[in-house]
Amino acid sequence: MAPKTMKQWRVQGTSGFDCLKFDSQAPVPEVGDKEVLVKFNASSLNYRDLCISKGFYPFPVSDNIVPGSDGAGVVEAVGKKVTRFRPGDRVVTLFHQEHFGGSLDPHSIQTAIGGLLPGTQREYGTFDEQGLLQSPKNLNDIETSTLTCAALTSWNALYGLKQLKPGEYVLTQGTGGVSIFAVQFAKAAGAKVIATTSSAKKAELLKKLGADHIINYKEDPNWGETAKKLTPNQVGVDHVIEVGGATTLKQSLNCIKLDGIISLIGFVGGNSKEPEPSFLEALAHVCTVRAVFVGSRLQMEEMIRAIEANDIHPVVDEKVFTLGQLKEAYQYMWDQKHFGKLCIKI
Amino acid sequence: MAPKTMKQWRVQGTSGFDCLKFDSQAPVPEVGDKEVLVKFNASSLNYRDLCISKGFYPFPVSDNIVPGSDGAGVVEAVGKKVTRFRPGDRVVTLFHQEHFGGSLDPHSIQTAIGGLLPGTQREYGTFDEQGLLQSPKNLNDIETSTLTCAALTSWNALYGLKQLKPGEYVLTQGTGGVSIFAVQFAKAAGAKVIATTSSAKKAELLKKLGADHIINYKEDPNWGETAKKLTPNQVGVDHVIEVGGATTLKQSLNCIKLDGIISLIGFVGGNSKEPEPSFLEALAHVCTVRAVFVGSRLQMEEMIRAIEANDIHPVVDEKVFTLGQLKEAYQYMWDQKHFGKLCIKI
Amino acid sequence: MAPKTMKQWRVQGTSGFDCLKFDSQAPVPEVGDKEVLVKFNASSLNYRDLCISKGFYPFPVSDNIVPGSDGAGVVEAVGKKVTRFRPGDRVVTLFHQEHFGGSLDPHSIQTAIGGLLPGTQREYGTFDEQGLLQSPKNLNDIETSTLTCAALTSWNALYGLKQLKPGEYVLTQGTGGVSIFAVQFAKAAGAKVIATTSSAKKAELLKKLGADHIINYKEDPNWGETAKKLTPNQVGVDHVIEVGGATTLKQSLNCIKLDGIISLIGFVGGNSKEPEPSFLEALAHVCTVRAVFVGSRLQMEEMIRAIEANDIHPVVDEKVFTLGQLKEAYQYMWDQKHFGKLCIKI
Amino acid sequence: MAPKTMKQWRVQGTSGFDCLKFDSQAPVPEVGDKEVLVKFNASSLNYRDLCISKGFYPFPVSDNIVPGSDGAGVVEAVGKKVTRFRPGDRVVTLFHQEHFGGSLDPHSIQTAIGGLLPGTQREYGTFDEQGLLQSPKNLNDIETSTLTCAALTSWNALYGLKQLKPGEYVLTQGTGGVSIFAVQFAKAAGAKVIATTSSAKKAELLKKLGADHIINYKEDPNWGETAKKLTPNQVGVDHVIEVGGATTLKQSLNCIKLDGIISLIGFVGGNSKEPEPSFLEALAHVCTVRAVFVGSRLQMEEMIRAIEANDIHPVVDEKVFTLGQLKEAYQYMWDQKHFGKLCIKI
Missing domain, CATH: 3.90.180.10 (Medium-chain alcohol dehydrogenases, catalytic domain)
Incomplete structure (x- = not known):
């Protein structure tokens, strides 16, 4: 008692x-x-x-x-x-x-x-x-x-608007909670992952989690273009897990596929001095930018089922x-x- | 011959x-x-x-x-x-x-x-x-x-990402081709329409086409908030047909519902001196901003079927x-x- | 109190x-x-x-x-x-x-x-x-x-699997609660309705509710084929609200479009002596048969919003x-x- | 030349x-x-x-x-x-x-x-x-x-109506082309697979392809119930790849989840003497039965992308x-x- x-x-x-x-x-x-x-x-x-x-x-x-x-x-x-x-x-x-x-x-x-x-x-x-x-x-x-916040946010980003499908490309940024879950969920779902990081040590971990490609964003400031070139026929990535704000958004737009989805998450990295790209740039890339704010119980049930079925262990x-x-x-x-x-x- | x-x-x-x-x-x-x-x-x-x-x-x-x-x-x-x-x-x-x-x-x-x-x-x-x-x-x-460009763009905006459902609220801006088609399609589909215009004469026409509410955006510069108040329980509008660029985007964000869709269309009005709202504002409204670029043959077939069934005549x-x-x-x-x-x- | x-x-x-x-x-x-x-x-x-x-x-x-x-x-x-x-x-x-x-x-x-x-x-x-x-x-x-049971069942049939779109054809059977709601919802949504009944008086009411075509199923036992011919290019109807069981299912299969949906509802009319069509016939029509059992709160909220927006009054x-x-x-x-x-x- | x-x-x-x-x-x-x-x-x-x-x-x-x-x-x-x-x-x-x-x-x-x-x-x-x-x-x-026929049929079954999600359960029957592709696609997508077969040798291969559970349908004629028990909380399977016709359909109904999908494929095994289950049984299981007839070019492009990304090799x-x-x-x-x-x- x-x-x-x-x-x-x-x-x-x-x-x-x-x-x-x-x-x-x-x-x-x-x-x-x-x-x-x-x-x-x-x-x-x-x-x-x-x-x-x-x-x-x-x-x-x-x-x-x-x-x-x-x-x-x-x-x-x-x-x-x-x-x-x-x-x-x-x-x-x-x-x-x-x-x-x-x-x-x-x-x-x-x-x-x-x-x-x-x-x-x-x-x-x-x-x-x-x-x-x-x-x-x-x-x-x-x-x-x-699981409550970071994992569900990541799941919602990948499944909440258009469902991630096997063979699609997901770009993740850094090694925050949402990004790491996105790598794990995307790999379990048969998708390809391009992950950015600036640390060789973290790159190792991302590879261990299954990331197919790692880009060091410090060494390659135009990593958006690089990511696009890594996709079949260079069509661009289907989903971007955007956690960096103004600093990274420009690159996200550069790597996104026609009609692809950039999921805007959280408030990290939003204090950059750099000018944010404008909505007209989104228009020029014919893509969708979606703000994600955690998720629903139905989504969390689905996520937990996927975690069990694929024996995914949070980092x-x-x-x-x-x-x-x-x-x-x-x-x-x-x-x-x-x-x-x-x-x-x- | x-x-x-x-x-x-x-x-x-x-x-x-x-x-x-x-x-x-x-x-x-x-x-x-x-x-x-x-x-x-x-x-x-x-x-x-x-x-x-x-x-x-x-x-x-x-x-x-x-x-x-x-x-x-x-x-x-x-x-x-x-x-x-x-x-x-x-x-x-x-x-x-x-x-x-x-x-x-x-x-x-x-x-x-x-x-x-x-x-x-x-x-x-x-x-x-x-x-x-x-x-x-x-x-x-x-x-x-x-029908080829303006009508299909409008249809794609309303049906291309999440399908418009009867009872949803659509906000249209002005009386350009895409906006007028949006009024007509939304009304045929049992949705409610809030239309903005600055002309009394055009307001008349919009009403004739079925618009439920008209806001004069010149007289009411905070029309976003006004539009939101017109929706049941003031939850905001489900779809915005955004054709104005920086000038109007801020108001569109103010009227959008949680998880609502702002369709970015065309390049009209993009030369404003006014600073464009940032993507972080989209995040704060937990909404989706989607660039729309005409549409597919499948969508055009659906649109034509709807035009015939509801005897919609382009203006x-x-x-x-x-x-x-x-x-x-x-x-x-x-x-x-x-x-x-x-x-x-x- | x-x-x-x-x-x-x-x-x-x-x-x-x-x-x-x-x-x-x-x-x-x-x-x-x-x-x-x-x-x-x-x-x-x-x-x-x-x-x-x-x-x-x-x-x-x-x-x-x-x-x-x-x-x-x-x-x-x-x-x-x-x-x-x-x-x-x-x-x-x-x-x-x-x-x-x-x-x-x-x-x-x-x-x-x-x-x-x-x-x-x-x-x-x-x-x-x-x-x-x-x-x-x-x-x-x-x-x-x-609204609790019949209306929501009807809404779920039209929106629960593939959403009804303006211009689609819906076939309803008789004048039970679910069928009448289906006529009302479909018309509010800009769809076309083909309704069956055996009574001239009920036919009048169905027309008043907006049904585009009425078929007297007693006078026209092959009404499935007749309904198909009423659709543009005779492609068949998109949705059937199937409430009759074995007796009507055969006709429903005859009028359904390729990839169309037959919603199986309730237990009315299931005691017929007539042999039920087999699943292989569904296969031959390349259609989907879906059992509908009322609906969720989310669906009921959407339905109520549509009822308010279109001022639909239950019969x-x-x-x-x-x-x-x-x-x-x-x-x-x-x-x-x-x-x-x-x-x-x- | x-x-x-x-x-x-x-x-x-x-x-x-x-x-x-x-x-x-x-x-x-x-x-x-x-x-x-x-x-x-x-x-x-x-x-x-x-x-x-x-x-x-x-x-x-x-x-x-x-x-x-x-x-x-x-x-x-x-x-x-x-x-x-x-x-x-x-x-x-x-x-x-x-x-x-x-x-x-x-x-x-x-x-x-x-x-x-x-x-x-x-x-x-x-x-x-x-x-x-x-x-x-x-x-x-x-x-x-x-890939043209069997693989695309299988993909359409799993992605054409409601998209397969990681963690869902798929039941496959036997070792025909469509069924084997379904095992491979489902496993690549992070789903769980229950496969039926009557041969120990084929069971081995199915396991090698990743099937999580194998049921010998000859030894276990009520395999539908058995399959249901294998799912978490015994809720039943989400997708059945039904290739057997009347003989197997009854078991498919017994294992299906509420609102689950039974994909009817092909004409194999349809000559059984056994009476086919009636549509009313589908109603009692509140499920969806969908006839699948190959698929579209868009689906085939998606499938090929998944095949490449997951290096799936047809058997x-x-x-x-x-x-x-x-x-x-x-x-x-x-x-x-x-x-x-x-x-x-x-």
Whole structure:
């Protein structure tokens, strides 16, 4: 049975990582009729979490919010009307608690955990039974905790508008969480991957994950053109996982195929001094630019099925922090010391 | 039987409308095995035609090209291996002669008539039988001649990525050819239309065509927000037919729904001094921006079926020019004296 | 405030309409945290309800179930964690309470109200807030109560696999609820409708609803071929709303287009002595046969949006029963005395 | 340069394999303006070819037709207006010469080679340049010659209605050409495969090709239920490649998921004495049954891209016949002595 109190973090203000406040005696929430009490065993960090603490997250955030969208654990108790889960089930959180399928809407966008609703950086949490999913059988809780935001964003990019097909070309940028998942998902789906990085060491890892071609974007600033030449008949790539903002967008336009999709993700790298390419350039390349904001439960179910079927294991940084070390973890990620997803053992 | 010679225009250079050269004794082309000889009865002009003469069309153009993508007429003769058409059939041209379905590709994009391949501003023309379609039964040739470029672009915008559904909201800008077709197609499909214009007279026409709401963009510079408020629960519009470039794009972003589609069309209005909104703004609106470049034969077949079923009649300017008056027609269009499609009787 | 007790029907056994038991003092259910208490003002009947009482419904049914899937009313009270609705909101029930989007699955198929979960033939009911939708603004509660099953089934048939497009041909059979909605939805969407009926009077109504062609299937037993001839170039119809079973399926195969869709709906007319056509005949017509079982909340939201935008009003039989007359209503429907949806005023 | 005469087969009548007539001095066809002269190096047989000779092919066939839909070779010469190919290009035939994209229609269905138009069992053939595709770079001509019919049918089954996604389950039946391609395509796409066979030796090969589960349908007549149990949470399989007809269809219905797709292919095994399941059973399983008839050029381009990207090699029977031995090849296939595709070296 769950204890009465637990360890929990909250975000007070937007002054930086010091606004993270730790409470070792927070009350364990009561379980409503349709709710599930989850004992968290692991969580993972996203760039979004850092943005929220720093005050430059562009979507609304509740005061004193429990941070963290990503969490995995075990069902400790269920409300009397719950039918989807039983105690002992392994579960993972859904980012937008009411984004079940189709497009986000003004209601479901307000159900983001770790932003507007309480998140995962705590020992226990209650969630409506609709806001959780069964964890993949092939992953442990640390690995599972990486799926909520980065993995689902990547899946949505590849499957949310036009489904990725075997034989298509995907271009990924760098080795952030979304990009690494994109390499893994694309390879599992029989697609070809062109990955950019500036580090020989990271290039090795990307190759190990299956990337077919690696381009060092520092040595080859016109990597867009280079990527295009790597595709059959030089038609260009079908999907770009664009995480870099203005700096990289120009190259993404240079490598994209006619009618290809550039998925705009996140807010990383958006502070470049370089002028951003204009929408008219998109027009000249006859392509589609789509903003991706995590994904729906239906998509996450599909993703988990693919992860199980192909035994995909998320890449987790070798350093795993404890819940008490959350601030240090934020700083470690801010300093870009991580490789793959940064996780917290709870 | 077809005569030996015919009237025909060619574009010599890019110096403006004077580069249009008329030949009253051009040879009527011979009909290959798989080709169809078309006697043109009508053609229509697009902004693209003007751009080509002025030298700022961003795609390649052949020297001495017969201008015009849009043409309608009657089959005069067929090659011995032709199976799709018979003499007497009423036909209309396909913009990219080999864009049969799916996405454009590096080969099919080079089959644009009136640009790389000979176009429609002449009395007769031969086309591979695959590059023509049956004219809609409910339209005369003048009306039919408007379908090749503007109508198909509009159809592609509404059906090419995510299909328009009844009950969705479409925002159109102004009264250019593509926008008017979008009003007509959207209304036939049970969608709601919000149309912008700055003219009371044009507002009347838009209402007559079925537009549900009209916004005067001069009186209401924040028309994006206004449009959003007109949608149920103020969720925003599903589709924007964006023809204005930088000037209007900001408002389009303000009215778009989460996951909605802004179709970028043409090169009109792109010379504004105003700074264009950045791609990061698209990200903040979690929407999709898609460049649209005409469409495929499959789409044109679907469009023609819809035109027949709903007895849609293209809006044609009251002034119809003759083939000999092509230069005057270009100038009339350049001076924006037209309303609806500007047509040539051949 | 809601009273303590209310009128309510339950189904005890499968012996026919006498197994419908009325309770005038049933307790009004308490409202859970995430639940909404609905004061029903109207409900409507489906053939399924009759099947359940007669014992030949092919899906599982709970003992003593409150019958009825279709209900419309007003929110009387909400649980403390409810965010989607407020007291006073007009709402309509979702058939499968947890079928939010995508395909039915083994869990959501067990959330059918009026079958496995308590239904709508009562004065009050509680539902998880996820299992209700906002009523269309243009419909009263009687009209709204017809949407849950028949209307959504029809929408799913036309939009669930390949979306209906303007200009396509839809064939409907008879004047049951699903068929009439199909006529209305198809016409609102710019499609063409061929409707079959054996009654001149019903033919009149179908025409009034917009049907383009009516075929009297008694006078024309080979109506499949006739329907095919009515389509442009005699290519056949794109969608068949197949509600008749073996008797009509053969004709449906005869009128279907290459790659067209026959939507198999319900269990009406399945007791024919006539041999059913074999799957190999489907193969010979190169078509798709799809079983349709109501639809998801996402689809119902889309449908309601289309109903509002096009001001579609469901066809309701002129005889409206009271809640106390439920048995009589079942018998009236069994005797096929109704035209359009049969409704109960609660 | 091509010779004046060549070896060629024709089908005279429908009396069996003796109706195959060999001509060692047939004229090499002349090349029209838009045509390509192909020097065939290989062809492959389909069950359809046997049916045509035996007279039970259900679609129309021309008198004296050159048999064979599948052929691969090299471009020998091109007509003066050809732009898609050059001499020396390796090419493969398209089954329906004018099925470029979208659905088959009454015109394109009449362009089947080896049926209505001259086929591939000859040394040379001319084809409109639109009716050929570039051969995959990773396959030799024998392998390439297997793609036209069986491979494309399989691709269409998995991608033509709802696209196969990684993690989905595909059930294949036996070791005919379409089924083996389905195993290969599904595995390349990250799907799971359950394959049925009655032979231990064939089971080995299926495993080697990547099949995740093998069911011996002779030992386990209720293999449908068994297959369903092999899927996660026993939800059933997403796609069935149904090639067996009445005998197997019942089991296919037993294993299919809610809303899953059963692709009906070919005419094999349709002569069973066993009663076929009725369409009402499809209804009870809430699934979709779709007849598949080869596929379009767009689909074949996608398929070839996937074959190249994943280096998929068709399974070819170890016995390869010469063009002169065509009758023997037909008999060998009829006697079911082959494993994988049966090929002819030309």
